[in-house]
Amino acid sequence: MVMDSTDRFDKSPLLDGGSSSQENSTEYTGDGSVCTSGHPASRKHTGNWKASSLTIVCSFCCYLAYSSIGKNLVSYLTKVLDETNLDAARHVATWQGTSYLAPLVGAFVADSYLGKYRTALISCTIFIMGMMMLLLSAALPLISAGPHAWTLWADPISSRYIIFLVGLYMVGLGYGAQSPCVTSFGADQFDDTNEMEKTRKSSFFNWHYFSINAGSLIAGTVIVWVQEHEGWLWGFTISTLFVTLGISVFFLGSIVYRFQKPGGSPLARIWQVVVAASRNFDKVLPCDSSALYEFSGQGSAIEGSRKLEHTSGLEFFDKAAILTLPDCESPGQLNKWKICTVTQVEELKILIRMFPIWSAMVLFAAVQEQMFSTFVEQGMTMEKHVGSFEIPTASFQSIDTLTVIMLVPIYERVLVPVIRKFTGRANGISSPQRIGIGLCFSMLSMVLAALVESNRLQIAQSEGLVHSKVTVPMSILWQGPQYFLLGVAEVFSNIGLTEFFYDESPDAMRSLGMAFSLLNISAGNYLSSFILSLVPVFTARGGSPGWIPDNLNEGHLDRFYLMMAGLSLLNIFVFVFYARRYNCKKAS
Structure with a gap:
């Protein structure tokens, strides 16, 4: 699993809030927002x-x-x-x-x-x-x-x-x-x-x-x-x-x-896609876009972001999400400068x-x-x-x-x-x-x-x-x-x-x-x-x-x-x- 980019940042109460099953209920917001104390935001009392x-x-x-x-x-x-x-x-x-x-x-x-x-x-x-x-x-x-x-x-x-x-x-x-x-x-x-x-x-x-x-x-x-x-x-x-x-x-x-x-540095994510795509410039894209790498969880690997579906065009950058055999064998040690998620590619x-x-x-x-x-x-x-x-x-x-x-x-x-x-x-x-x-x-x-x-x-x-x-x-x-x-x-x-x-x-x-x-x-x-x-x-x-x-x-x-x-x-x-x-x- 790709490490979340926000792990590097300060986890203060204002910005940090753990995931909870309550977030999907009608009492709390479903977009991952939190209140000033860091708990899931109440739909009734906030916003x-x-x-x-x-x-x-x-x-x-x-x-x-x-x-x-x-x-x-x-x-x-x-x-x-x-x-x-x-x-x-x-x-x-x-x-x-x-x-x-x-x-x-x-x-x-x-x-x-x-x-x-x-x-x-x-x-x-x-x-x-x-x-x-x-x-x-x-x-x-x-x-x-x-x-x-x-x-x-x-x-x-x-x-x-x-x-x-x-x-x-x-x-x-x-x-x-x-x-x-x-x-x-x-x-x-x-x-x-x-x-x-x-x-x-x-x-x-x-x-x-x-x-x-x-x-x-x-x-x-x-x-x-x-x-x-x-x-x-x-x-x-x-x-x-x-x-x-x-x-x-x-x-x-x-x-x-x-x-x-905050979802981490957008510039870092953009350059990771550019570098990863350049590394894979000689590789052939799979015919099925679903074979490209994407985070396996319900949400995106990027904090505060939904997953983005793959779109046609600008295929060169899709090469940043090409999965290789070594990547499949060690999914927990993926290098973000070598492989990126489809969502990250779509951002660029x-x-x-x-x-x-x-x-x-x-x-x-x-x-x-x-x-x-x-x-x-x-x-x-x-x-x-x-x-x-x-x-x-x-x-x-x-x-x-x-x-x-x-x-x-x-x-x-x-x-x-x-x-x-x-x-x-x-x-x-x-x-x-x-x-x-x-x-x-x-x-x-x-x-x-x-x-x-x-x-x-x-x-x-x-x-x-x-x-x-x-x-x-x-x-x-x-x-x-x-x-x-x-x-x-x-x-x-x-x-x-x-x-x-x-x-x-x-x-x-x-x-x-x-x-x-x-x-x-x-x-x-x-x-x-x-x-x-x-x-x-x-x-x-x-x-x-x-x-x-x-x-x-x-x-x-x-x-x-x-x-x-x-x-x-x-x-x-x-x-x-x-x-x-x-x-x-x-x-x-």
């Missing part, structure tokens, strides 16, 4: 909505704080730290990319060693420390001025910039690392072996996304208004308090949580098959990132007054958020039941179909943004404002439809992608699955940053200011949006090509 709702509150508070920074970061960088439009857009894209790269770190630690709960607590602590740094950065001008100024700061401007950047990236690291852990931990509160709880888990993702967008709405309206009118010190203070509230609620709910044991094959779907979503994330950079810069050049009220540019992003908040209940309560009558699917449409619809809406958003910018440039020319860095007499309300379409795209693609990666990921890699669903956002932000870096190289020549100069009245931001729309159309064809050929996992 379900009473537990997952606490993770939703934590996500709401954390995203509110994170979003309050991201939505108005361009304004802070340009107005407070005096960066150029291009540098600010590049910094925003890089920071957000880093924020969505951090989930890989958090997910790996959670799935391999500490579990999702502990990893989330540590990450949230880093988040709070980062917010404290931002608070110090905002307070530095008060500390370094006046008769009682601190002499510690030899160069207050440079010190403020360094403290801000350190705090900013600590916020990105802390938020990013906790995100996949809290989300997948919330989904773990529903037992896959119970049909009723399994249905609730599907709804969890919709309402989780609904809650973080509610936090985004408050951040984009109330918090951004406070930042612009009462000062950044007050804005950062409110955000810090929300993070503290979120982690407190998450911690206080420990007694009602269900915990899944699942990841390989998901990669094309993931890669097709990178450009979608790059389009979404424009909402936080070029959309804001475009809005800063437009008339922001509606009567006597001035709309903060970043607050206009609340249209996207309101769209999500309105459409999520409509989607779950109206669209899904209607579509279900025609498709016969419990969720109405499949996750890949949902993602594809969102891709189409994101492309339309870029087309609309180009039309708005083209009209704005025409007004600037007719008013003689081309060479003046001033606002153009065109209402910012014209930006509304492009934000609306991005909101519709989110409801379809973002939630669809989250469902897809949670459902299709191997059981012992679900935190990593959630991290990969966020990693495409990181890659998209880096792609956006890369594209923005290339724009002046190819467009600012021969005295031309380029497409995105400091004075947008002299540029052609509309051409940039049209280019993104064209790339989005090409991306839709790529996505459809791979989605139609994707084989879903088969868990026994």
Whole structure:
């Protein structure tokens, strides 16, 4: 019998729980989850909505704080730290990319060693420390001025910039690392072996996304208004308090949580398959796949994972599960670097098959990132007054958020039941179909943004404002439809992608699955940053200011949006090509 990979790890009460016949009874969960004391989790007293709702509150508070920074970061960088439009857009894209790269770190630690709960607590602590740094950065001008100024700061401007950047990236690291852990931990509160709880888990993702967008709405309206009118010190203070509230609620709910044991290092299992398959590259696969090696017990050899059925395709990796005569004679001494189970092989094959779907979503994330950079810069050049009220540019992003908040209940309560009558699917449409619809809406958003910018440039020319860095007499309300379409795209693609990666990921890699669903956002932000870096190289020549100069009245931001729309159309064809050929996992 293959040694369980988790034998190497610490067996604390939170993570350890012996197998029991009670786990299969109706009183206890059937997915191997345990309570905080390490005993089988009670179906009645743990998990379900009473537990997952606490993770939703934590996500709401954390995203509110994170979003309050991201939505108005361009304004802070340009107005407070005096960066150029291009540098600010590049910094925003890089920071957000880093924020969505951090989930890989958090997910790996959670799935391999500490579990999702502990990893989330540590990450949230880093988040709070980062917010404290931002608070110090905002307070530095008060500390370094006046008769009682601190002499510690030899160069207050440079010190403020360094403290801000350190705090900013600590916020990105802390938020990013906790995100996949809290989300997948919330989904773990529903037992896959119970049909009723399994249905609730599907709804969890919709309402989780609904809650973080509610936090985004408050951040984009109330918090951004406070930042612009009462000062950044007050804005950062409110955000810090929300993070503290979120982690407190998450911690206080420990007694009602269900915990899944970490399944050991996913990277080790992946490399074991690669090495074992390479060792057996000259061996012939058996005609009957049942002759391949699999753990003989009821469950999988991987802690916290069900067995996966063998699938066709990627046959090279199947060679890692070829049984030889010496293996059959000494089954208790099998070397995992020489032979792997079918389930372990299928884990790697699942990841390989998901990669094309993931890669097709990178450009979608790059389009979404424009909402936080070029959309804001475009809005800063437009008339922001509606009567006597001035709309903060970043607050206009609340249209996207309101769209999500309105459409999520409509989607779950109206669209899904209607579509279900025609498709016969419990969720109405499949996750890949949902993602594809969102891709189409994101492309339309870029087309609309180009039309708005083209009209704005025409007004600037007719008013003689081309060479003046001033606002153009065109209402910012014209930006509304492009934000609306991005909101519709989110409801379809973002939630669809989250469902897809949670459902299709191997059981012992679900935190990593959630991290990969966020990693495409990181890659998209880096792609956006890369594209923005290339724009002046190819467009600012021969005295031309380029497409995105400091004075947008002299540029052609509309051409940039049209280019993104064209790339989005090409991306839709790529996505459809791979989605139609994707084989879903088969868990026994």
